[in-house]
Amino acid sequence: MAHTILNKLVIIGVGLIGGSFALALRKAGIVQHIVGVGRSQENMQRALNLGVIDEMAIDPASALHNADAVLLAMPVGQTRHIMAQIAPHLEAGTLLTDVGSTKQDVITAARTCLTDNLKNFVPGHPIAGAELSGVEAAQADLFRGKPLILTPLAETNPHALEQVTAWWQSCGAQVSQMNADEHDKILAATSHLPHILAFTLMNHLRNSSTNHPDDLLRFAGSGFRDFTRIAGSSPEMWRDICLANREALLTQIDAYQNELKLLQELLKNNEGDALEQAFSQARGMRENWLKNKD
Amino acid sequence: MAHTILNKLVIIGVGLIGGSFALALRKAGIVQHIVGVGRSQENMQRALNLGVIDEMAIDPASALHNADAVLLAMPVGQTRHIMAQIAPHLEAGTLLTDVGSTKQDVITAARTCLTDNLKNFVPGHPIAGAELSGVEAAQADLFRGKPLILTPLAETNPHALEQVTAWWQSCGAQVSQMNADEHDKILAATSHLPHILAFTLMNHLRNSSTNHPDDLLRFAGSGFRDFTRIAGSSPEMWRDICLANREALLTQIDAYQNELKLLQELLKNNEGDALEQAFSQARGMRENWLKNKD
Numbered sequence: 001m002a003h004t005i006l007n008k009l010v011i012i013g014v015g016l017i018g019g020s021f022a023l024a025l026r027k028a029g030i031v032q033h034i035v036g037v038g039r040s041q042e043n044m045q046r047a048l049n050l051g052v053i054d055e056m057a058i059d060p061a062s063a064l065h066n067a068d069a070v071l072l073a074m075p076v077g078q079t080r081h082i083m084a085q086i087a088p089h090l091e092a093g094t095l096l097t098d099v100g101s102t103k104q105d106v107i108t109a110a111r112t113c114l115t116d117n118l119k120n121f122v123p124g125h126p127i128a129g130a131e132l133s134g135v136e137a138a139q140a141d142l143f144r145g146k147p148l149i150l151t152p153l154a155e156t157n158p159h160a161l162e163q164v165t166a167w168w169q170s171c172g173a174q175v176s177q178m179n180a181d182e183h184d185k186i187l188a189a190t191s192h193l194p195h196i197l198a199f200t201l202m203n204h205l206r207n208s209s210t211n212h213p214d215d216l217l218r219f220a221g222s223g224f225r226d227f228t229r230i231a232g233s234s235p236e237m238w239r240d241i242c243l244a245n246r247e248a249l250l251t252q253i254d255a256y257q258n259e260l261k262l263l264q265e266l267l268k269n270n271e272g273d274a275l276e277q278a279f280s281q282a283r284g285m286r287e288n289w290l291k292n293k294d
Numbered sequence: 295m296a297h298t299i300l301n302k303l304v305i306i307g308v309g310l311i312g313g314s315f316a317l318a319l320r321k322a323g324i325v326q327h328i329v330g331v332g333r334s335q336e337n338m339q340r341a342l343n344l345g346v347i348d349e350m351a352i353d354p355a356s357a358l359h360n361a362d363a364v365l366l367a368m369p370v371g372q373t374r375h376i377m378a379q380i381a382p383h384l385e386a387g388t389l390l391t392d393v394g395s396t397k398q399d400v401i402t403a404a405r406t407c408l409t410d411n412l413k414n415f416v417p418g419h420p421i422a423g424a425e426l427s428g429v430e431a432a433q434a435d436l437f438r439g440k441p442l443i444l445t446p447l448a449e450t451n452p453h454a455l456e457q458v459t460a461w462w463q464s465c466g467a468q469v470s471q472m473n474a475d476e477h478d479k480i481l482a483a484t485s486h487l488p489h490i491l492a493f494t495l496m497n498h499l500r501n502s503s504t505n506h507p508d509d510l511l512r513f514a515g516s517g518f519r520d521f522t523r524i525a526g527s528s529p530e531m532w533r534d535i536c537l538a539n540r541e542a543l544l545t546q547i548d549a550y551q552n553e554l555k556l557l558q559e560l561l562k563n564n565e566g567d568a569l570e571q572a573f574s575q576a577r578g579m580r581e582n583w584l585k586n587k588d
Contacts, residue, residue: 127515147513189499190514194521197491200554202576205483208549217583219441220484221421226520227488231580235573239566253558255502260494264547272533279529282496286525289511
């Protein structure tokens with residue numbers, strides 16, 4: 001697909017994801033000038049010093065003037081507020097995309113706020129991240145080989161969809177499309193639930209043990225470290241994600257509790273064979289996944 | 295501490311842990327001759343080919359003749375059977391240790407089977423491992439910088455404790471002591487529970503989704519991969535561990551379910567601030583742990 005060079009890209013929220021998008025497009029040579037917009041002057045200054053952005057702006061109005069493209073990369077909880085703020089300043093030719101981990105709520109906000117520019121909005125979600133946050137953690141190859149899901153609306157302009165697809169392909173991402181409802185259900189299962197489970201394990205160790213947590217953790221190994229890696233994620237971001245995808249996530253938690261009860265019953269009843277079979281199934285499914293991934 | 299050279303070390307169960315112990319002691323130059331004992335002739339042959347052991351034996355009687363030390367490194371479920379088998383052949387000067395992930399059940403078996411040699415037995419547990427199993431995965435530095443817990447009995451000969459401590463220190467492990475009851479409670483929280491949770495997540499995705507698991511997992515990212523790494527562990531080994539530490543593990547699962555219900559309630563009631571606080575606490579505890587580890 002032919003790349004149109006972006007003369008001016010505006011990134012709202014220059015953290016890990018926004019910063020990595022900037023670095024990746026710059027490396028691909030398809031962007032001329034990047035303007036960062038953010039609530040923290042200090043973070044914007046760091047982004048500037050690191051060469052992630054070329055200019056920082058506090059006021060969205062001037063930032064959006066003559067912009068070819070806008071990436072929304074702030075925590076999902078701010079989506080509605082930011083969309084309402086930028087909507088009056090979006091020009092007819094400005095394409096808009098986002099990186100929110102939930103998509104139905106972002107689309108609801110877009111329908112309310114964007115009106116005329118709704119056709120230029122392509123909702124997106126890169127399945128890439130790290131437990132680190134902030135622009136210092138940004139890297140040009142963060143999205144390389146990683147899935148990226150676009151959830152276009154019925155109204156989405158095919159040209160806009162084509163362009164946004166091309167940007168993410170330039171970042172090395174594997175782009176696919178689905179509807180927002182399906183996206184939110186899948187991510188509730190594969191991402192939002194595991195985060196809840198990891199946060200819960202840390203709080204469980206903190207609250208329900210007779211040992212001091214530090215004494216417990218002295219003997220925690222690499223299995224524990226990897227299992228809880230996602231408990232190091234941004235609390236604010238995950239609050240927003242959980243609230244935005246509340247129904248699907250509650251359904252997942254319920255079903256998980258039931259699955260855990262099944263295993264608990266097997267253990268209560270000393271059913272060794274059934275336990276081994278359950279563990280084998282789990283392992284087999286994971287091995288199969290890793291094989292198919294490569 | 296002065297090292298006594300081991301003229302003959304017998305390793306029963308030459309997998310990841312037994313094999314790594316062999317390689318580590320060999321690298322430290324404190325062992326002359328290593329005999330492997332195992333139920334799979336094929337695996338023993340591989341261990342021989344890889345230079346992990348010097349000799350393979352099917353019959354414990356001949357293997358134990360003139361042995362300075364015996365390491366039990368087969369799945370914990372076989373402990374009682376193997377101890378009963380080797381007890382008649384243990385010589386007065388042969389020291390015995392094990393690597394079982396649970397310690398009370400191993401000690402119960404030892405009290406039943408070892409009689410005269412009980413004083414020469416030093417129960418141990420290296421907190422090191424990988425989701426890989428088998429002797430091919432063995433490596434000399436597996437235990438370097440990792441915790442190793444010894445749970446000596448009141449009857450344990452101080453000389454035996456000193457020697458076993460020295461072997462593990464030669465492997466680079468950080469050796470500490472506690473009683474078996476405390477060990478099993480701590481490990482139920484930091485290791486056995488997370489394994490159950492990871493196995494359960496895989497089975498949950500398999501059983502309770504309207505999506506085909508392969509379609510779900512296509513969009514699973516690195517967070518999911520790390521969270522479920524321990525679900526790749528040996529089903530047989532984990533069946534044995536769960537059954538051996540059943541009471542402590544059931545207590546942990548119950549308390550975890552309650553903690554998960556708390557978070558579920560916060561989400562049901564849209565309590566954003568409390569959710570963020572819970573996630574912050576979890577993250578803070580993990581950050582603190584990582585800081586203290588270094």
